[in-house]
Structure formats: C-alpha cells, structure tokens
Amino acid sequence: MRIGHGYDVHRLVPERKLILGGVEIPFELGLLGHSDADVLTHALMDALLGAAGLGDIGGAFPDSDPAYEGISSLLLLERVMGMLAGKGLRVGSADMTILCQRPKLAGYLPQIRALLAQYLGIPGDRVNVKATTEEGLGFTGRGEGVAAHAVVLLEEDGG
Numbered sequence: 001m002r003i004g005h006g007y008d009v010h011r012l013v014p015e016r017k018l019i020l021g022g023v024e025i026p027f028e029l030g031l032l033g034h035s036d037a038d039v040l041t042h043a044l045m046d047a048l049l050g051a052a053g054l055g056d057i058g059g060a061f062p063d064s065d066p067a068y069e070g071i072s073s074l075l076l077l078e079r080v081m082g083m084l085a086g087k088g089l090r091v092g093s094a095d096m097t098i099l100c101q102r103p104k105l106a107g108y109l110p111q112i113r114a115l116l117a118q119y120l121g122i123p124g125d126r127v128n129v130k131a132t133t134e135e136g137l138g139f140t141g142r143g144e145g146v147a148a149h150a151v152v153l154l155e156e157d158g159g
C-alpha cells in the first residue's frame, strides 16, 4: 500500500469559471490557471502522482506547454490514471478538503464525489470530498483564492 498527499492553490478572478472536481459551480468569480484551474482535481492528481513516486502535475503537464491551455483537469486525471495503471497501481481510497470562504459548496459535494469516484474507478463510498472555510483568515478567508488538499491510498495489483 502507498500513501500520497497533494495540495494546490488557485487565485479567484472575474471572467473565469469555478470548476471543482470537474463540476462547474455558479459564482461571480472563477479560478485562474493555464488549464481550467480545477484546484481540487490538481490536488488529487498530485496525491496520486506522489503515492506512485511519479513526481507532480507540473512535471507531467508543464504549464509552458500550449497543449494544456484551458484543458479540462478531468482529462489530465484520466492520463494520471493511465500512468498508475502502467505501474500496476489502483486507487484504494481518496479523501479531499476544499478551503473556500465563498461560495457555499455543500450542495455540490455529492456530485463532485460521484464524478471523481468514476474517474478513480472506485465506489463512491471510497471517495470523500469536504469543504471548509478558514473562518475569514488568510488568502482563502479574504476570498482571494481557493486551496485544496488530497490524501490517497494506492494498492498494488495482485496485492
């Protein structure tokens, strides 16, 4: 069994979409990035790559490469899952936390969880997605950005 942790931050700005775990959330601001800036999926991919000993998303999908401009992070997650399969690894479970002052995310978490479980190839009860504010403190508290943490367990095929 292998464990991995991922963390990512993206800035909230006008005229961008707010996409978290592949789900578009209606809000007046969205996340800035080279890709779709889906901070939750980025943290998840970093946890998966970390557990597999495969580095990080910046190494796998450089933000200097125009091929990734505006790309859906779910497509990148699909590629990460292919990299894990190539090493004989599958996901056991995943737990994630989104740090976000606004908007309220509770109503979207079940949809995000179901979608990510599908991409991870595991039942929904092996995936958990939580949201918390940071009580108005720091950059997430001021609404300047959204951060996400992810922890995953990987299992070896046949293990």
Ligand SMILES: Nc1ccn([C@@H]2O[C@H](COP(=O)(O)O)[C@@H](O)[C@H]2O)c(=O)n1
Pocket (backbone or CB within 6 Å): 100, 101, 102, 103, 104, 105, 106, 107, 131, 132, 133, 134, 135
């Ligand atoms: N953007 C957010 C942040 C939090 N929630 C939900 O509210 C609960 C309480 O949050 P605290 O930061 O006060 O602990 C939290 O457990 C989430 O369920 C949310 O929906 N959206």
Ligand SMILES: C[C@@]1(CO)OP(=O)(O)OP(=O)(O)OC[C@H]1O
Pocket (backbone or CB within 6 Å): 008, 009, 032, 033, 034, 035, 036, 037, 038, 042, 057, 058, 059, 060, 061, 062, 063, 064, 065, 068, 069
């Ligand atoms: C996802 C990638 C893809 O180019 O771009 P960004 O959206 O800028 O996101 P970041 O979290 O900075 O990770 C780097 C890149 O891998």
